[in-house]
Amino acid sequence: MVNWEYSESIESQDIVSIKDKYQNFVNGKFQQPNSKKYIDTISPSSEEFLSKIVISNEKDVDTAVQSAQMGFEKWENTTPHERSKYLFKLARLIQERSREFAVLESLDGGKPIKESRDFDLPQVAANFFYFAGWADKIDLSWGAKSLKPYGVVGQIIPWNFPLLMLAWKVAPALATGNTVVLKPAETTSLTALLFADLCEQAGIPDGVVNIITGDGTTGSLIVNHKDINKIAFTGSTQVGKLIQKSLAGRDVGLTLELGGKAANIVYEDAAIDQAVEGVVNGIFFNQGHVCCAGSRLLLQESIHDEFITKLEKRMQTLRVGNPLDKNTDIGAVNSKEQLNKIQELVNEGVSDGGKIFQTECELPGNGFWFKPTLFTDVQPSYSIAREEIFGPVLTTLTFRTPQEAIEIANNTEYGLSAGIWTEKGSKILWTADRLEAGVVWANTFNKFDPASPFGGYKESGFGREGGRHGLLSYLKAES
Amino acid sequence: MIEIKKTYKNYVGGKYVRSESGKTFTLSLKNDSYEVPLTSKKDIRDAVTSSKKGFQNWSQISPYTKTQILYRLSEMIEGNKDSYTELLISGGSTRNQAKKDIETAIKNIVWYAGLADKWEQVAGNLNPVNGEYFNISHQNPIGVVFSLNADNNSLASLLNSILQPLTVGCSVISFSEESSIIALKFAEDINNSDFPDGSLNILSGQFENVYEDISKHVEINLVSIYKEVPTEILTKIQENASNSVKRIIYMPSIDGISSVLPFLETKTVWHPKGT
Numbered sequence: 001m002v003n004w005e006y007s008e009s010i011e012s013q014d015i016v017s018i019k020d021k022y023q024n025f026v027n028g029k030f031q032q033p034n035s036k037k038y039i040d041t042i043s044p045s046s047e048e049f050l051s052k053i054v055i056s057n058e059k060d061v062d063t064a065v066q067s068a069q070m071g072f073e074k075w076e077n078t079t080p081h082e083r084s085k086y087l088f089k090l091a092r093l094i095q096e097r098s099r100e101f102a103v104l105e106s107l108d109g110g111k112p113i114k115e116s117r118d119f120d121l122p123q124v125a126a127n128f129f130y131f132a133g134w135a136d137k138i139d140l141s142w143g144a145k146s147l148k149p150y151g152v153v154g155q156i157i158p159w160n161f162p163l164l165m166l167a168w169k170v171a172p173a174l175a176t177g178n179t180v181v182l183k184p185a186e187t188t189s190l191t192a193l194l195f196a197d198l199c200e201q202a203g204i205p206d207g208v209v210n211i212i213t214g215d216g217t218t219g220s221l222i223v224n225h226k227d228i229n230k231i232a233f234t235g236s237t238q239v240g241k242l243i244q245k246s247l248a249g250r251d252v253g254l255t256l257e258l259g260g261k262a263a264n265i266v267y268e269d270a271a272i273d274q275a276v277e278g279v280v281n282g283i284f285f286n287q288g289h290v291c292c293a294g295s296r297l298l299l300q301e302s303i304h305d306e307f308i309t310k311l312e313k314r315m316q317t318l319r320v321g322n323p324l325d326k327n328t329d330i331g332a333v334n335s336k337e338q339l340n341k342i343q344e345l346v347n348e349g350v351s352d353g354g355k356i357f358q359t360e361c362e363l364p365g366n367g368f369w370f371k372p373t374l375f376t377d378v379q380p381s382y383s384i385a386r387e388e389i390f391g392p393v394l395t396t397l398t399f400r401t402p403q404e405a406i407e408i409a410n411n412t413e414y415g416l417s418a419g420i421w422t423e424k425g426s427k428i429l430w431t432a433d434r435l436e437a438g439v440v441w442a443n444t445f446n447k448f449d450p451a452s453p454f455g456g457y458k459e460s461g462f463g464r465e466g467g468r469h470g471l472l473s474y475l476k477a478e479s
Numbered sequence: 480m481i482e483i484k485k486t487y488k489n490y491v492g493g494k495y496v497r498s499e500s501g502k503t504f505t506l507s508l509k510n511d512s513y514e515v516p517l518t519s520k521k522d523i524r525d526a527v528t529s530s531k532k533g534f535q536n537w538s539q540i541s542p543y544t545k546t547q548i549l550y551r552l553s554e555m556i557e558g559n560k561d562s563y564t565e566l567l568i569s570g571g572s573t574r575n576q577a578k579k580d581i582e583t584a585i586k587n588i589v590w591y592a593g594l595a596d597k598w599e600q601v602a603g604n605l606n607p608v609n610g611e612y613f614n615i616s617h618q619n620p621i622g623v624v625f626s627l628n629a630d631n632n633s634l635a636s637l638l639n640s641i642l643q644p645l646t647v648g649c650s651v652i653s654f655s656e657e658s659s660i661i662a663l664k665f666a667e668d669i670n671n672s673d674f675p676d677g678s679l680n681i682l683s684g685q686f687e688n689v690y691e692d693i694s695k696h697v698e699i700n701l702v703s704i705y706k707e708v709p710t711e712i713l714t715k716i717q718e719n720a721s722n723s724v725k726r727i728i729y730m731p732s733i734d735g736i737s738s739v740l741p742f743l744e745t746k747t748v749w750h751p752k753g754t
């Protein structure tokens with residue numbers, strides 16, 4: 001028996017200094033907000049207090065939007081080439097302070113340092129580099145001269161990839177000549193506030209980037225502000241629908257990147273060991289807090305038993321624990337609220353009749369944790385097979401023919417991503433053509449790149465982020 | 480001798496049909512007036528059922544064949560120029576305006592016919608990702624499109640509310656009010672061409688009777704509105720649409736590649752490279 005015990009290897013927190021309390025970053029500097037309402041932001045892995053952030057009120061949102069309007073005048077008069085250089089400069093600064101951001105991200109959000117250091121931060125820098133180069137080439141992007149920036153863009157981002165979602169939003173918005181009012185999620189605002197420091201350091205003109213903290217009430221104030229020209233939202237389908245409704249009848253642009261319930265299809269002719277790795281990565285990456293997570297495993301019947309045996313064995317090797325330990329595979333669930341939601345859906349899955357497997361592991365005493373979980377014997381009607389769990393919970397369904405796999409895969413209101421595992425090229429192309437999903441990973445999963453468009457079909461939202469297509473989310477055709 | 484007058488009907492699933500409600504409304508042209516179908520909620524549901532099937536068949540036809548089917552449509556209209564001219568004049572155009580309008584319509588059909596096998600090259604591309612992956616973004620048609628005609632007594636503008644989604648493989652439910660006669664006449668050319676049944680359904684009626692249903696119908700994937708509608712109605716449509724994240728486009732671009740982009744979903748496929 002191989003001994004899988006590891007010695008601790010803890011990343012130092014010394015590199016990070018967290019203020020006791022944060023203000024909003026508006027008009028190029030941190031400013032005293034009008035709101036007196038502050039909430040604590042804690043580390044989900046220890047429940048320790050980290051800092052206080054403000055819940056911005058109507059006056060604060062208004063100040064930020066006004067600042068962005070003034071910023072837009074300056075940004076419009078900055079040449080595309082200069083805008084490009086600002087974004088390149090930001091990209092470099094991110095690389096230089098990458099470790100500081102990574103540690104802070106893991107502390108504040110609970111994700112393993114291995115992921116924040118090796119995935120989130122390199123991707124953040126890459127996004128700024130990629131869109132920096134577009135800033136002075138917008139005319140080449142779609143061959144249309146009539147594409148113009150919206151103006152002031154309100155951006156509301158989630159807590160699963162806090163700084164990376166900021167990069168996905170801010171980099172293309174600035175490259176296309178817009179200015180932004182960005183609101184990070186209330187449980188993970190700290191890296192966005194540290195990013196504000198970089199904007200100062202890079203000398204971004206005042207008002208071009210405004211970052212205000214708050215919860216859903218603040219988000220709603222941004223959406224409903226009369227001078228907002230476009231909203232870009234990443235989060236739940238439920239909130240996305242509310243935003244779409246709020247904007248009804250108003251001349252405000254909208255892109256939505258919402259939930260998912262991705263099918264990860266494994267055909268019997270797949271390379272099984274590789275597929276097991278891919279399935280594990282597909283659902284347990286970032287504690288399963290991933291909108292495109294491969295949360296529905298679709299197994300061809302003939303390989304079900306073999307695959308499940310291998311999968312359970314592989315799952316047992318996942319190390320759950322301190323996010324700052326470099327050995328950790330699965331960190332803390334982002335919040336108490338999210339943990340309760342995961343637990344509730346899992347309980348429902350068990351009472352519906354699903355067979356549950358959870359790995360044997362010790363969970364830390366404090367903080368919010370959930371064991372890697374696998375369901376088999378699941379009917380497509382169970383809520384664990386239909387609803388987005390947004391946690392480390394995988395649900396297995398089976399199919400007999402490729403046609404049936406497609407039917408099951410598409411039998412959801414979501415359409416964000418999907419996976420295909422087979423060694424047969426023609427089957428990959430046949431399957432990919434028929435899947436209603438914005439991103440299809442074949443013999444891989446959860447791969448991201450700033451050059452690669454991301455976004456959903458159906459109720460997973462509209463608009464794309466990343467790539468040439470991502471520019472269109474921030475440009476409107478003027479007649 | 481008494482003149483024989485044509486009865487105009489809705490065109491659904493490749494057939495000419497009356498409204499199941501039996502209701503009509505009167506459209507008065509210069510020289511005559513016509514009773515045309517007043518589309519009901521049930522008619523809309525039937526049209527959607529037909530369009531879903533139409534979408535499956537039309538979207539699977541190869542781009543090369545789509546090009547030829549669209550081009551053939553221009554041939555049909557060319558052959559029926561005279562009857563369109565008379566209809567347009569009867570609707571208030573001068574002979575010269577009518578002639579120009581039909582020329583523009585034909586020109587646009589030919590333009591989109593030639594785009595049917597090219598938009599995917601223009602709107603898609605390989606993505607240079609960092610790593611050993613093949614990564615390509617290409618497009619799928621969004622599905623069933625409901626399109627509200629601008630209704631300005633023009634064949635060209637009717638076509639400008641149909642050709643963009645049709646070219647990329649969507650099925651279209653085209654809805655007209657005041658200019659219904661031209662639309663229902665146009666159905667005859669569609670019927671004589673090689674479009675699969677249900678790929679283009681043509682209805683006449685009052686938009687205020689159906690906007691609630693079309694905005695709530697989850698099997699309509701996109702609603703495109705080429706006509707100014709009151710803010711209260713637009714608001715209601717968009718509010719209803721939010722229940723299923725339905726795409727609503729209002730007065731979209733009818734020019735160049737940007738005219739087809741709203742009707743496409745971008746799909747990005749990754750595959751590792753290796754030995």
